[in-house]
Amino acid sequence: MKIDLNVLGRQFRLHQVEYEEAAVRVLRSGWYILGPEVEAFEREFAKYVGRKYCVGMNSGLDALTLSVRALGIGVGDEVIVPANTYIASVLAVTENGATPVFVEPDEYHTLDAECIEAAITENTKAILVVHLYGQAAQMDRICEIAKKHHLYLIEDCAQSHGAVFDGTMTGAFGDAGCFSFYPTKNLGAFGDAGAVATDDEAFYEKLRMLRNYGSKVKYHNQLEGVNSRLDEMQSALLRVKLSHLEELTEERQRIAEKYLAGINNSRILLPKIRGKANHVWHQFVVRVKDRKEFQKYLEEHGIHTIIHYPIPPHLAECYVRLGHKRGEFPITEQYADEVLSLPMFNGMKTEEVEYVIEVCNGYGE
Numbered sequence: 386m387k388i389d390l391n392v393l394g395r396q397f398r399l400h401q402v403e404y405e406e407a408a409v410r411v412l413r414s415g416w417y418i419l420g421p422e423v424e425a426f427e428r429e430f431a432k433y434v435g436r437k438y439c440v441g442m443n444s445g446l447d448a449l450t451l452s453v454r455a456l457g458i459g460v461g462d463e464v465i466v467p468a469n470t471y472i473a474s475v476l477a478v479t480e481n482g483a484t485p486v487f488v489e490p491d492e493y494h495t496l497d498a499e500c501i502e503a504a505i506t507e508n509t510k511a512i513l514v515v516h517l518y519g520q521a522a523q524m525d526r527i528c529e530i531a532k533k534h535h536l537y538l539i540e541d542c543a544q545s546h547g548a549v550f551d552g553t554m555t556g557a558f559g560d561a562g563c564f565s566f567y568p569t570k571n572l573g574a575f576g577d578a579g580a581v582a583t584d585d586e587a588f589y590e591k592l593r594m595l596r597n598y599g600s601k602v603k604y605h606n607q608l609e610g611v612n613s614r615l616d617e618m619q620s621a622l623l624r625v626k627l628s629h630l631e632e633l634t635e636e637r638q639r640i641a642e643k644y645l646a647g648i649n650n651s652r653i654l655l656p657k658i659r660g661k662a663n664h665v666w667h668q669f670v671v672r673v674k675d676r677k678e679f680q681k682y683l684e685e686h687g688i689h690t691i692i693h694y695p696i697p698p699h700l701a702e703c704y705v706r707l708g709h710k711r712g713e714f715p716i717t718e719q720y721a722d723e724v725l726s727l728p729m730f731n732g733m734k735t736e737e738v739e740y741v742i743e744v745c746n747g748y749g750e
């Protein structure tokens with residue numbers, strides 16, 4: 386059997402007629418950027434997350450970058466970021482001229498709340514928390530620390546649509562909840578898209594200006610903005626997917642439950658679920674000491690896997706200027722050396738899940 390990491394066509398086919406109807410509706414409308422579909426999606430998504438406002442943008446990176454900018458964070462400021470994350474979380478900080486201060490992850494792969502306070506200085510302006518792989522970070526402690534030190538809290542929810550901590554949706558804790566709708570995400574569009582959710586009206590208005598050349602009124606440019614507008618097509622398609630997100634999440638959870646119950650091999654460390662949190666399984670990430678051999682073995686059995694992420698941001702070539710060295714963040718570096726994402730996607734067949742389990746259990750025999 387051959388199994389890809391993700392087969393995007395399957396999630397499309399699950400609700401094909403609805404997507405096609407939405408697409409045709411937009412094509413026929415004669416209006417393609419920032420229009421009624423965007424407004425409706427923003428309203429519906431804000432409600433879903435449990436926030437007052439939502440601003441649609443071009444991408445998750447823009448959602449993060451413009452949030453950092455709209456909070457007034459820039460040169461000379463420091464932002465606490467997880468060392469164990471996708472580089473976009475860090476680029477949002479450096480793009481604004483601010484300095485990322487890396488903090489190690491806990492056993493759930495997200496920012497270790499107990500290590501944050503040691504990294505705070507008089508220049509710290511914000512904590513940027515990432516709900517990696519689809520599971521919320523330790524939000525009770527992190528909110529407490531942000532409040533105590535008067536820091537902004539920015540949530541990177543690119544991988545956590547629908548993930549909840551203690552009854553609150555990720556994206557509803559911080560000053561800004563930043564989402565990516567990249568096609569492979571749990572709430573994926575059919576192209577690039579992103580959004581910020583917030584309760585703060587002034588912040589919301591500023592983001593709306595920043596995404597559209599810094600203007601509220603056409604040709605009156607009050608801020609040095611960018612072009613990060615969301616289009617009608619992506620919004621209409623996202624509205625369809627949002628209306629099915631709960632069932633899509635449950636499907637991922639059923640696959641994860643099967644993996645967790647079925648994979649039983651002392652060489653493979655399974656992911657853990659945090660107390661008070663659910664998991665929406667954007668990725669199902671295992672850890673294996675001899676990852677290279679394991680990945681090769683899976684590939685030989687037709688199972689395609691990927692590493693999220695092989696090079697942590699502090700060791701990325703583009704950040705040599707930050708002066709970090711290998712060994713500085715040993716937990717992050719160990720994760721980068723051991724993690725592997727197994728196939729996990731909507732529309733994955735039972736026999737495919739069972740095959741992955743069987744092959745995993747046969748490893749090393």
Ligand SMILES: Cc1ncc(COP(=O)(O)O)c(C=O)c1O
Pocket residue numbers: 444445446447470471473474515541543544564565566567577578579
């Ligand atoms: C954790 C995280 N943050 C931010 C992003 C950036 O999102 P986008 O690709 O939509 O710019 C991603 C996307 O891969 C991500 O995984």
